[in-house]
Amino acid sequence: MLTSRSVKGEVKxxxxxxxxxxxxxxxxSVSFALNGQRGVSESTRRRVIAVAKEIGWNPNGAARxxxxxxxxTIGIALxxxxxxxxxxxxxxxxxxGVEAELSTRSYALTLQVVADQAAELxxxxxxxxxxxxxxxxxxxxxxxxxxxxxxxxxxxxxVVLGAAAGSRSLGNVWSDDAAAIVxxxxxxxALGHRRIARVGGLPELLHTAIRTDAFAESCRRMGVEAAVxxxxxxxxxxxxxxxxxxxxxxxxxxxxxxxxxxxAVAGLGVAHEMGLxxxxxxxxxxxxxxxxxxxxxxxxxxLSRDIPxxxxxxxxxxxxxxxxSSAESIQDDAPHLVTRGSTAAPSxxxxxxxxxxxxxxxxxxxxxxxxxxxxxxxxxxxxxxx
Amino acid sequence: MLTSRSVKGEVKxxxxxxxxxxxxxxxxSVSFALNGQRGVSESTRRRVIAVAKEIGWNPNGAARxxxxxxxxTIGIALxxxxxxxxxxxxxxxxxxGVEAELSTRSYALTLQVVADQAAELxxxxxxxxxxxxxxxxxxxxxxxxxxxxxxxxxxxxxVVLGAAAGSRSLGNVWSDDAAAIVxxxxxxxALGHRRIARVGGLPELLHTAIRTDAFAESCRRMGVEAAVxxxxxxxxxxxxxxxxxxxxxxxxxxxxxxxxxxxAVAGLGVAHEMGLxxxxxxxxxxxxxxxxxxxxxxxxxxLSRDIPxxxxxxxxxxxxxxxxSSAESIQDDAPHLVTRGSTAAPSxxxxxxxxxxxxxxxxxxxxxxxxxxxxxxxxxxxxxxx
DNA sequence: ATCGGTTACTAAACCAGTTAAGTAAACCTG
DNA sequence: CAGGTTTACTTAACTGGTTTAGTAACCGAT
Numbered sequence: 050m051l052t053s054r055s056v057k058g059e060v061k062x063x064x065x066x067x068x069x070x071x072x073x074x075x076x077x078s079v080s081f082a083l084n085g086q087r088g089v090s091e092s093t094r095r096r097v098i099a100v101a102k103e104i105g106w107n108p109n110g111a112a113r114x115x116x117x118x119x120x121x122t123i124g125i126a127l128x129x130x131x132x133x134x135x136x137x138x139x140x141x142x143x144x145x146g147v148e149a150e151l152s153t154r155s156y157a158l159t160l161q162v163v164a165d166q167a168a169e170l171x172x173x174x175x176x177x178x179x180x181x182x183x184x185x186x187x188x189x190x191x192x193x194x195x196x197x198x199x200x201x202x203x204x205x206x207x208v209v210l211g212a213a214a215g216s217r218s219l220g221n222v223w224s225d226d227a228a229a230i231v232x233x234x235x236x237x238x239a240l241g242h243r244r245i246a247r248v249g250g251l252p253e254l255l256h257t258a259i260r261t262d263a264f265a266e267s268c269r270r271m272g273v274e275a276a277v278x279x280x281x282x283x284x285x286x287x288x289x290x291x292x293x294x295x296x297x298x299x300x301x302x303x304x305x306x307x308x309x310x311x312x313a314v315a316g317l318g319v320a321h322e323m324g325l326x327x328x329x330x331x332x333x334x335x336x337x338x339x340x341x342x343x344x345x346x347x348x349x350x351x352l353s354r355d356i357p358x359x360x361x362x363x364x365x366x367x368x369x370x371x372x373x374s375s376a377e378s379i380q381d382d383a384p385h386l387v388t389r390g391s392t393a394a395p396s397x398x399x400x401x402x403x404x405x406x407x408x409x410x411x412x413x414x415x416x417x418x419x420x421x422x423x424x425x426x427x428x429x430x431x432x433x434x435x
Numbered sequence: 436m437l438t439s440r441s442v443k444g445e446v447k448x449x450x451x452x453x454x455x456x457x458x459x460x461x462x463x464s465v466s467f468a469l470n471g472q473r474g475v476s477e478s479t480r481r482r483v484i485a486v487a488k489e490i491g492w493n494p495n496g497a498a499r500x501x502x503x504x505x506x507x508t509i510g511i512a513l514x515x516x517x518x519x520x521x522x523x524x525x526x527x528x529x530x531x532g533v534e535a536e537l538s539t540r541s542y543a544l545t546l547q548v549v550a551d552q553a554a555e556l557x558x559x560x561x562x563x564x565x566x567x568x569x570x571x572x573x574x575x576x577x578x579x580x581x582x583x584x585x586x587x588x589x590x591x592x593x594v595v596l597g598a599a600a601g602s603r604s605l606g607n608v609w610s611d612d613a614a615a616i617v618x619x620x621x622x623x624x625a626l627g628h629r630r631i632a633r634v635g636g637l638p639e640l641l642h643t644a645i646r647t648d649a650f651a652e653s654c655r656r657m658g659v660e661a662a663v664x665x666x667x668x669x670x671x672x673x674x675x676x677x678x679x680x681x682x683x684x685x686x687x688x689x690x691x692x693x694x695x696x697x698x699a700v701a702g703l704g705v706a707h708e709m710g711l712x713x714x715x716x717x718x719x720x721x722x723x724x725x726x727x728x729x730x731x732x733x734x735x736x737x738l739s740r741d742i743p744x745x746x747x748x749x750x751x752x753x754x755x756x757x758x759x760s761s762a763e764s765i766q767d768d769a770p771h772l773v774t775r776g777s778t779a780a781p782s783x784x785x786x787x788x789x790x791x792x793x794x795x796x797x798x799x800x801x802x803x804x805x806x807x808x809x810x811x812x813x814x815x816x817x818x819x820x821x
Numbered sequence: 822a823t824c825g826g827t828t829a830c831t832a833a834a835c836c837a838g839t840t841a842a843g844t845a846a847a848c849c850t851g
Numbered sequence: 852c853a854g855g856t857t858t859a860c861t862t863a864a865c866t867g868g869t870t871t872a873g874t875a876a877c878c879g880a881t
Contacts, residue, residue: 062563062564062867064866064867064868065867065868066867066868074830074831075830075831075832076831076832076867076868076869077830077831077832077833077869077870077871078829078830078831079868080868080869080870081829081830081869081870084869086869086870087828087829088828088829088830089829089830090828090829090830093829093830105560106564107560107561107563107564107565108564108565108867108868109501109564109565109566109866109867109868110497110500110565110566110567110868111496111497111498111499111500111501111565111566111866111867111868112497112501112836112866112867112868112869113497113867113868113869114496114497114500114836114868115495115497115498115501115835115836115837115838115866115867115868115869116835116836116867116868116869116870117836117869118868118869122545124543127534130535131531131532131534131535131538131743133531134527134528134530134531134534135524135527135528135529135530135531135532135725135742135743136524136527136528136725136726137527138521138522140527141520141521141522141523141526141527142520142521142522143521144520144521144546145517145519145520145521145548146517146521148513148517148520148546148547148548149516149517149548151548152517152547152548152549152550157510157545157546157547157567158545158546158547159508159543159544159545159546160530160534160543160544160545160546161534161538161543161544162531162534162535162537162538163538164538174493175493177448177493178448178492178493178494178495178496179493179494179495179496179497180495180496180497181496181543285726285729285730311726314727314730314731315730317730317732318730318731318732321732322732339521339522340522340671340697341700341727341730343671344671344700344701344703344704344727344731345700345704345730345731345732346703346704346707346708346731346732356521357517357521448837450836450837450838451837451838452837452838460860460861461860461861461862462837462838462839462861462862463839463840463860463861463862463863464859464860464861466838466839466840467839467840467859467860470839472839472840473858473859474858474859474860475858475859475860476858476859476860479859479860494837494838495836495837495838496838497836497837497838498836498837498838498839498866499837499838499839500838500866501836501837501838501839501865501866501867501868502837502838502839502840502865502866503839503866504838504839
């Protein structure tokens with residue numbers, strides 16, 4: 050490969066002008082040839098492409114963007130302390146799924162960590178103004194989220210992850226969290242649990258509210274005596290603290306459902322620390338089934354979902370919105386329960402026997418593994434009774 | 436904020452021409468005013484800035500980039516299956532540290548997952564050609580890595596993470612992995628371990644080679660009888676398999692050092708599964724101290740390093756290289772041993788007493804460093820020595 | 822031979838900034 | 852007050868592509 054160098058030793062990037070001169074045609078012809086436009090003969094096209102390759106020409110994205118081309122980049126603005134990012138498996142898995150989809154299309158992902166909502170909105174405005182991204186992925190929706198309004202106003206292609214709160218023009222991808230938590234509650238109730246607690250995520254997030262409501266509602270329906278939700282912030286520390294509080298209360302719950310895996314794992318540690326056996330004394334259920342859940346002992350029963358797949362679907366939808374198709378709302382598979390060693394019937398003294406109205410499932414080790422592999426029939430939501 | 440709309444309802448992005456017209460000056464004056472260049476009076480500058488703000492002007496990055504401006508973006512190309520990314524705490528923590536540094540400077544990070552080396556090189560060439568990034572961070576260096584050559588040729592500002600293999604012009608940030616592994620081996624030897632195994636990372640990576648050599652060398656020096664290294668790929672599955680192999684061998688090791696935390700946690704699971712007590716029957720040491728290590732039971736002794744800090748330093752150096760300062764080689768703190776419940780003296784029957792030639796250190800909790808000021812002294816490990 | 826239509830190609834405008842060069846007025850100095 | 856410098860501003864060239872309008876050559880059909 051030839052590399053022309055300027056006096057300073059700096060490599061000079063070849064432009065289409067160089068290609069044009071070398072190939073003996075006009076710049077316009079080069080542009081046509083390289084972009085598969087009609088207007089050049091096949092022989093000229095081949096020659097131009099050969100020359101371009103030979104002198105190591107690369108399109109200048111800035112120049113293209115200036116002429117209105119796409120940036121081939123999508124953006125995600127993350128509002129959370131940058132340092133926390135690394136310990137949040139959800140995000141990384143999500144991003145890995147997004148990347149998996151983008152990388153096949155040679156799209157790049159731009160990440161920007163922002164401190165607060167104002168900064169996040171400023172980032173969107175800047176990205177839009179600078180044409181730096183073709184579209185954005187938005188997550189952690191809040192009640193009455195102002196981002197929706199801003200993004201609609203800018204008409205920046207957007208896909209929202211999670212339940213869409215009243216956005217008409219933005220795409221969204223969501224899964225039925227309520228159904229998932231109902232599945233977990235029904236399973237625990239069928240095992241005989243009558244005191245179930247939940248360690249929930251940040252209460253200001255939309256999906257937390259949805260889960261909290263569904264939890265309370267289904268516990269009531271299943272005749273669960275005590276159903277508390279403690280709010281937390283997804284960190285292991287908070288999860289441990291909440292667990293400690295729950296397990297040291299007078300009538301401690303016989304089962305705890307966590308809003309993420311980190312907290313569940315931390316909760317398991319606390320149970321061990323307090324000399325309680327899992328699942329003998331207390332059953333634990335995690336939300337999100339990262340490898341963590343399978344590595345600890347006993348392995349954690351979890352509400353599993355294919356997070357990379359979720360990200361991939363969102364990315365795919367965003368790309369199609371960018372390509373011009375209208376924004377729609379896509380429902381992803383609901384998380385499904387994968388039972389493992391951390392759940393069992395409560396010890397006899399803690400719970401009597403009677404089965405409630407819905408016939409309890411056969412229950413025990415429904416070791417769901419294989420199903421997820423190739424993630425095929427995205428239909429079938431969980432068997433939602435009543 | 437005024438927003439001028441074109442016929443189609445699309446928001447028209449205001450340009451400096453609009454600002455110029457509105458403010459009654461030339462485009463050049465607007466440019467000078469907005470960029471703090473001299474050549475405009477203070478009053479004009481204020482007026483221009485006010486007008487720009489009022490009509491919602493944003494700089495068009497493409498146009499700026501075309502005139503040679505920086506993109507305010509750095510790039511990382513990751514060569515690994517996108518789907519795996521999410522379960523690798525190291526990467527996410529690294530990225531979080533990089534982001535922490537970048538976000539204070541309003542720099543963005545562009546991530547691109549690539550399939551193989553050729554694709555990675557192509558990405559660098561493209562980024563360079565398109566001026567899409569101002570610099571790149573390179574990791575997972577291999578022996579005789581062609582990326583170094585390409586990046587030097589392009590003179591794209593680069594910082595290499597990890598031992599720099601013969602690059603003159605690229606910056607790098609590295610830590611003394613050899614010292615860390617020596618510390619671990621000395622500690623285990625001082626506890627009385629004489630059969631130490633290691634589950635290493637991908638052998639083609641430079642830092643794996645360094646660790647493997649240092650491990651063998653220090654085991655020899657400390658009079659360790661058996662010192663095997665099994666190569667692995669950092670996944671929990673492989674870590675579990677390697678552990679199973681090690682622990683079921685005739686003269687099984689009394690201590691195992693893992694090249695990352697995922698494998699160590701998986702190894703702990705295997706030990707439990709096989710009915711071995713940790714640290715009674717076997718001591719485990721992890722490399723990299725993610726929250727995982729503290730959440731499992733017993734908590735894992737680990738070679739801890741501040742990975743986000745590592746990323747932050749690399750990012751800072753890259754920014755200064757971009758700013759024009761010459762590339763240097765920065766040594767980060769070596770990982771240091773944090774002792775927890777997973778290590779203890781081997782059970783009596785397994786190991787005799789004699790101490791080898793170099794007087795072993797007093798050994799137990801050698802609570803870390805403080806060399807790098809900013810961050811708190813990463814402090815107090817759990818007491819828990821046997 | 823001429824007309825219309827297609828094809829292959831070029832010149833030049835355009836995207837939205839930056840910046841070198843130029844100009845007119847104000848200001849300073851001897 | 853002539854001459855030089857500074858200040859405040861404008862014009863126009865430039866970045867590297869895309870795209871429109873235009874031209875010349877060639878084709879088949881009148």
